[in-house]
Amino acid sequence: MRARVASGVAVVVRASAALIVLGRAGLGPPAVPAVVAAYGVRVLFGLLLLEAVLKAASSSRWERWFRASYALVLAGLCFVAARAGGG
Numbered sequence: 001m002r003a004r005v006a007s008g009v010a011v012v013v014r015a016s017a018a019l020i021v022l023g024r025a026g027l028g029p030p031a032v033p034a035v036v037a038a039y040g041v042r043v044l045f046g047l048l049l050l051e052a053v054l055k056a057a058s059s060s061r062w063e064r065w066f067r068a069s070y071a072l073v074l075a076g077l078c079f080v081a082a083r084a085g086g087g
Helices: 002-025 034-056 061-084
Strands: none
Touching (some): 002 061, 034 061
């Protein structure tokens, strides 16, 4: 049961992150206010950068090579969205 709750929370967090980035890019209907999108994408950048560093320090080869690079790419895309603005 706990795994299902955790999966549900993960879905909500990822959907919220997608709405924030889409809102910052000015794509789709305005699901979040512009101020929330502007600061939210910066927070996402920081969290993803932190995740990349933590995954790179992991003892698991899978996390070091795949998940760290994946988080770093997502952080870079959030950085581009933060700098570009939109809307």
